[in-house]
Amino acid sequence: MPTRNNSSSTAPLDKAERERRENVHPDGWRNPVPAACYSLVVIGAGTAGLVAAHAAAALGAKVALIERHLLGGDCLNVGCVPSKAIIRTSRLYAEMRHATSYGAQIPGDIRVDFSAVMQRMRGIRARISRADSVRRLTDAGVDVVFGTARFTGSETLTVDGTTLRFKKAIIATGSRPDMPSIPGLVEAGYLTNENVFDLTELPRRLLVIGGGPLGCELAQAFCRFGSKTIIAQSWPLFLPLEERDAAQILSDAFARDGVEVRLNTRAVNVRVEAGQKLVDLVSDDHKSTVAVDAILTGTGRVPNVEGLNLEAAGVHYDADDGICVNDFLQTSNRRIYAAGDACLEHKFTHTADASARIVVRNALFPGRQRLSALTIPWCTYTDPEIAHVGLYVRQAHNEDISVKTFTIPMHDVDRAIADGEEAGFVKIHVKEGTDRILGATIVARHAGEMINEITLAMVAGIGLRALARVIHAYPTQGEAIKKAADAYSRSRLTPFRKGLLRRWLRGWA
Amino acid sequence: MTVTGQPAMTEQTLDQLQRAAFSYFLQAVNPANGLIADTTRDNSPASIGVVGFALSAYPIAVERGWMTRVDAVERSLTTVRFFRDSDQSGSPEATGHKGFYYHFLDMQSGMRVWRSELSMIDTAMLIAGALTAASYFNAETKEEIELREIVHALYRRIDWSWTLDGKATIRMGWKPECGFLNYGWDGYNESIVLYVLALGSPTHPIAGDRFEAWTATYQWENLYDYDFLYAGPLFIHQFSHAWIDFRGIRDRFMREKRCDYFENSRRATEVQREYARRNPHGFAGYDESCWGLTACDGPSQQEPQQETELADEPRRMFGYAARGVPYGPDDGTLSGWAAVASLPFAPDIVLRTARTMRDRYPENLSELQYVSSFNPTLSRADRRAWVSAGLFGLDQGIVLLMIENHRTELIWRLMRNCLPVRTGLSRAGFRGGWLSRRESNTNHANAHPQ
Numbered sequence: 017m018p019t020r021n022n023s024s025s026t027a028p029l030d031k032a033e034r035e036r037r038e039n040v041h042p043d044g045w046r047n048p049v050p051a052a053c054y055s056l057v058v059i060g061a062g063t064a065g066l067v068a069a070h071a072a073a074a075l076g077a078k079v080a081l082i083e084r085h086l087l088g089g090d091c092l093n094v095g096c097v098p099s100k101a102i103i104r105t106s107r108l109y110a111e112m113r114h115a116t117s118y119g120a121q122i123p124g125d126i127r128v129d130f131s132a133v134m135q136r137m138r139g140i141r142a143r144i145s146r147a148d149s150v151r152r153l154t155d156a157g158v159d160v161v162f163g164t165a166r167f168t169g170s171e172t173l174t175v176d177g178t179t180l181r182f183k184k185a186i187i188a189t190g191s192r193p194d195m196p197s198i199p200g201l202v203e204a205g206y207l208t209n210e211n212v213f214d215l216t217e218l219p220r221r222l223l224v225i226g227g228g229p230l231g232c233e234l235a236q237a238f239c240r241f242g243s244k245t246i247i248a249q250s251w252p253l254f255l256p257l258e259e260r261d262a263a264q265i266l267s268d269a270f271a272r273d274g275v276e277v278r279l280n281t282r283a284v285n286v287r288v289e290a291g292q293k294l295v296d297l298v299s300d301d302h303k304s305t306v307a308v309d310a311i312l313t314g315t316g317r318v319p320n321v322e323g324l325n326l327e328a329a330g331v332h333y334d335a336d337d338g339i340c341v342n343d344f345l346q347t348s349n350r351r352i353y354a355a356g357d358a359c360l361e362h363k364f365t366h367t368a369d370a371s372a373r374i375v376v377r378n379a380l381f382p383g384r385q386r387l388s389a390l391t392i393p394w395c396t397y398t399d400p401e402i403a404h405v406g407l408y409v410r411q412a413h414n415e416d417i418s419v420k421t422f423t424i425p426m427h428d429v430d431r432a433i434a435d436g437e438e439a440g441f442v443k444i445h446v447k448e449g450t451d452r453i454l455g456a457t458i459v460a461r462h463a464g465e466m467i468n469e470i471t472l473a474m475v476a477g478i479g480l481r482a483l484a485r486v487i488h489a490y491p492t493q494g495e496a497i498k499k500a501a502d503a504y505s506r507s508r509l510t511p512f513r514k515g516l517l518r519r520w521l522r523g524w525a
Numbered sequence: 526m527t528v529t530g531q532p533a534m535t536e537q538t539l540d541q542l543q544r545a546a547f548s549y550f551l552q553a554v555n556p557a558n559g560l561i562a563d564t565t566r567d568n569s570p571a572s573i574g575v576v577g578f579a580l581s582a583y584p585i586a587v588e589r590g591w592m593t594r595v596d597a598v599e600r601s602l603t604t605v606r607f608f609r610d611s612d613q614s615g616s617p618e619a620t621g622h623k624g625f626y627y628h629f630l631d632m633q634s635g636m637r638v639w640r641s642e643l644s645m646i647d648t649a650m651l652i653a654g655a656l657t658a659a660s661y662f663n664a665e666t667k668e669e670i671e672l673r674e675i676v677h678a679l680y681r682r683i684d685w686s687w688t689l690d691g692k693a694t695i696r697m698g699w700k701p702e703c704g705f706l707n708y709g710w711d712g713y714n715e716s717i718v719l720y721v722l723a724l725g726s727p728t729h730p731i732a733g734d735r736f737e738a739w740t741a742t743y744q745w746e747n748l749y750d751y752d753f754l755y756a757g758p759l760f761i762h763q764f765s766h767a768w769i770d771f772r773g774i775r776d777r778f779m780r781e782k783r784c785d786y787f788e789n790s791r792r793a794t795e796v797q798r799e800y801a802r803r804n805p806h807g808f809a810g811y812d813e814s815c816w817g818l819t820a821c822d823g824p825s826q827q828e829p830q831q832e833t834e835l836a837d838e839p840r841r842m843f844g845y846a847a848r849g850v851p852y853g854p855d856d857g858t859l860s861g862w863a864a865v866a867s868l869p870f871a872p873d874i875v876l877r878t879a880r881t882m883r884d885r886y887p888e889n890l891s892e893l894q895y896v897s898s899f900n901p902t903l904s905r906a907d908r909r910a911w912v913s914a915g916l917f918g919l920d921q922g923i924v925l926l927m928i929e930n931h932r933t934e935l936i937w938r939l940m941r942n943c944l945p946v947r948t949g950l951s952r953a954g955f956r957g958g959w960l961s962r963r964e965s966n967t968n969h970a971n972a973h974p975q
Contacts, residue, residue, distance in 0.1 A: 252709030260712055261757075261852050268854060272841060280707050301640065301702035410711075413741040418781050421746040423755075425851045427805035438805055441852070443746070448781070503747050 027214040030135065032142035039142070039149035040087040047161045050180050054080045056379065057173065057182040059165045059324070062089020063365045064188035064356030066148055067372035073156045077380055080159040080182075082175055087160075088148040089190050090209065091365040097144050098213040099233055101137040103397055106240035110273065110399065117436055128241045130218040137213065167329035170349055184351050184379040187331070187339050188372065189320040191357035196225060196315045200286035204293045207312040219243050219310035223295055225283050227254040229396040231314030232266065236398050238312075239275045246276040246306055248283055248297055255396060259409075262402045262459045265439055269399060286311065319358045337361075343386045344378045345371060353379050360387075367392050393471045395464035400440045403467035406455025406474055409445055418448035422480065422500040422507075426460050429499065431491035437461040442496040444470065444480065451479030451504055458496075466494050480504040533876035534883075536932075540589075542865070543928045545893035547586055549921035550579040555632050559604025562632060565915040570629040570638045574647035577654030578922025580604060581768070581936055584661035585929050598668050601658045605675040608651075611635055613682075615643075617701050624683030624729075625699075626651065642698035642706055645688050649719035652680055653768045656722075656946070660939040680945060685723035685731050693738035695719065695731070711742040713756045715764040717786065717953075725949025736953040740778045748851065749799040752782070753792040757849020759819040759863045760923070762790040766869070767926040769946060770937035773958025780956070791870040798874065800850035808857035810901035810910070814881040817863035820847040821920075822897035822913040823856060857902035861886070862895035862920040868931040888912050895920055 027033055037043070056072045058065045061083035069081040086093050115122045146152075153160050163176035172181050193208040195201075207215075209230055220243065224235040227249030239245035247254075247270065253263035254270075270277050278297060285296040292307045319338030326333050332340040332348040339347055339354035346353050353375040356368035370390055377383035393405035412419045426432040426440040440459035447454055456470040473483055484501035488494055509517075553562040555571070561579045563572035583601055586592035608626065615622030618636045627637040628644035659676040662669040688695045690705045695716070698706035710716075720739060723731045746755040756762060765771075771786035779785050801816035825844035843854045861882050868875045882889055888909045889899045896913045897920055903911035929935050940946050941959050950960055 252707055265852055280709075300706055301700050409744050410742060413743075419745065420752070421744055421755075423746045423748045425748075425805070427803060427851070448745075503750060506750060507747055507752065 032138040036142040036145045039145040053181040057185045060188035061087045062190045064368035064372040071376045101140040106237035166325040187354040191317040194316040204286045221308040223308040226315035248278040248281040401463035403463035451481040534880045546921040546925040558607040574650040575918030577650035580654030581657040684729040718765040721949035724952040725945035758847045762793040794867045794871045817860040818848040819863040821860045823858035858900045861889040866923045866927045
């Protein structure tokens with residue numbers, strides 16, 4: 017299993033970077049003398065591990081948290097936090113270039129200072145790292161142990177030779193980028209989320225392989241910084257799990273930004289000539305070669321399950337799907353649970369967080385909370401953003417549920433018009449003949465914020481009829497959801513009901 | 526005049542438009558093999574889908590007195606003989622494979638050009654046209670008997686089940702260089718006629734559940750207060766309807782929605798009007814009497830900008846693209862023919878729209894034939910809209926057939942009597958309406974020869 021440590025990062029060691037490292041893996045750290053037996057040992061200090069450790073310690077459990085690299089995991093160090101920071105700057109550049117669309121002047125000299133972009137990102141990352149710091153954990157009573165964990169039995173493990181005993185354990189080892197098997201890629205060198213945020217210079221020409229969330233977000237951001245960007249996706253659409261229209265709008269947005277879109281295209285070979293990377297692409301019967309300065313892969317993630325000696329603990333796992341768990345997130349060893357990317361299909365920070373809370377309840381108390389009971393939203397932070405919660409229509413059809421979708425294009429929403437952010441839609445799926453929300457997809461500049469209202473409605477069992485009664489502040493883009501609910505109300509006015517109403521009102525005339 | 530008081534297109538004008546559209550098939554044909562050019566542009570190859578429209582057009586011409594029956598039979602025979610005798614080896618230079626044909630063929634030799642794909646949907650349109658001819662030319666003459674026999678032989682040799690490639694739904698293209706293409710053709714589209722013909726085959730049918738697997742990708746949406754089976758480009762709501770009368774017949778999906786595909790196309794027409802009325806991108810010309818976003822030619826990025834009003838506002842032009850509502854792509858390009866092709870679904874609206882579009886943008890028609898598209902936002906110095914060069918055969922075909930269906934239902938009547946269509950619809954789960962009635966005019970020409 018590949019490991020990273022502080023020294024593997026090539027990011028400039030500025031003040032912010034020094035603060036982050038001090039927070040998430042201080043130099044000269046000495047692991048505490050282990051307790052005789054821990055109530056809970058958590059392996060992995062990413063989102064799931066941190067949430068579990070804090071929650072268990074707050075409840076009075078004696079907790080050890082083991083991390084082989086950096087506290088905060090991918091989300092803080094090489095994932096959500098740094099990517100959102102640079103996406104914000106890339107949006108600003110895009111808006112500057114389209115200033116005339118907003119009745120403003122385009123600044124005379126739009127010069128991208130990439131090092132300033134990354135410096136800002138490092139500052140934000142350092143600030144947010146305070147919440148995940150060693151000090152906060154130790155103050156909370158958690159024993160923080162840096163090193164590599166290996167199970168030695170069903171109730172014991174070692175960290176670099178030191179034995180820890182536990183009553184319960186949580187495996188929260190996360191995931192890592194999947195590496196596509198393209199001949200020549202390793203020799204040529206490539207970027208993933210693990211090292212792309214260490215860049216100090218903007219690649220002049222960038223090939224992004226993979227049209228998943230990470231590939232899409234970073235392709236658009238780097239294009240907006242000025243990289244001549246090509247994105248190659250082996251499927252006919254981006255984000256293949258999302259609605260077709262969402263993917264189509266994203267393709268259009270990419271084209272507008274200047275990203276060269278190569279759908280239905282596979283990279284089959286990489287070689288280096290004259291200091292540039294030459295990548296052979298194949299699309300059906302069409303072959304081409306592109307010359308780039310950097311290659312970023314975003315073709316999915318694989319769970320970190322190797323090197324843990326899971327066999328010694330009797331924990332079943334699969335190299336592709338991760339730790340095998342039941343609906344209570346319990347592994348084949350009744351003492352050991354799993355949470356986060358190491359065991360979940362939906363590899364998001366918020367699902368890692370939610371799964372960790374379930375695990376703490378189920379592991380420390382006679383809890384029977386189920387993973388399947390969660391309503392999980394997600395969002396891809398492109399511009400526009402693409403957010404989803406609940407069932408897709410095809411999933412509903414597969415379950416033989418008849419679906420009706422209430423669609424509001426953002427060009428029907430006053431605030432979106434005023435903001436010049438009309439690309440996108442709100443689609444809310446309800447069970448035919450009812451107002452029960454099965455799921456929703458939102459494509460909008462701030463879809464990630466908007467989807468939370470739908471998630472709340474689903475969790476609380478609120479239907480479209482009730483949402484129609486909720487006053488939404490005007491003008492807001494969230495009003496699109498109210499409009500969808502209003503459309504539902506109007507759709508209930510059948511000709512028969514309209515006739516009754518007309519007769520009733522005529523009686524008042 | 527229409528109910529709204531605005532002038533509508535007259536019956537006489539419809540007749541002129543129909544005849545002008547039909548003349549395309551006389552202009553663009555190679556009489557030696559019956560192939561029809563895809564467009565009137567220089568060096569255009571033949572398009573097999575356009576040939577399907579031509580085979581459907583000849584019976585209309587006979588009925589309207591534009592062509593003798595003998596001439597029509599001769600043209601049809603020439604065409605189907607060519608396909609019968611064509612190279613079916615599937616080699617890169619062949620004409621077809623497993624009963625399907627490459628999308629584009631050389632006008633003279635009939636061999637594949639442009640490295641085009643073996644096209645399932647275009648083959649379906651070709652066969653729908655051939656079956657139309659077989660239904661119409663039902664006399665017991667030597668020529669008409671031969672025509673029917675060849676048509677049924679062409680139909681019977683198509684290996685529809687091969688197109689599944691082990692998947693749940695039909696693959697839409699295949700190339701000898703790389704096998705089946707990965708188009709990702711989910712959602713409602715124009716291929717009901719393809720599924721119906723594939724289901725109705727006496728030799729290589731696909732299973733009925735393949736149709737349900739496809740309809741499982743449908744999305745039933747409430748958009749602009751219209752409940753409809755969503756698809757953005759207008760042609761999707763029209764092309765299968767050129768041959769199949771969907772009034773009152775319903776598959777499982779439409780039974781659940783208490784709708785039918787014909788009514789759905791009417792609502793799609795209304796949605797187009799609503800989009801044009803909103804005109805979110807502020808394009809010139811759009812309103813509820815000027816619309817028609819569909820798959821068509823259009824201005825491209827490379828084309829010199831012909832006007833200056835938008836000089837400081839970046840606009841992307843999409844060239845040939847499947848334009849649609851409400852999510853685009855939309856670059857201000859409309860198709861007059863697409864509005865007219867909705868005539869059977871919403872006659873009042875379409876007659877008024879067609880009149881308005883003709884009066885405002887006469888350049889939208891060339892000698893009464895619709896150009897592929899026009900773009901009023903890209904107006905020239907003389908204020909005339911940008912117009913697509915030349916004419917496209919598919920556009921002429923759909924205009925001709927849909928006006929005829931509106932006026933006499935000729936093509937629909939012929940195909941209601943067509944056994945493969947009835948069988949295919951039944952196997953797809955369609956019930957009710959004319960399908961539940963025994964057609965009095967079903968003749969042996971439509972039976973599957975054994």
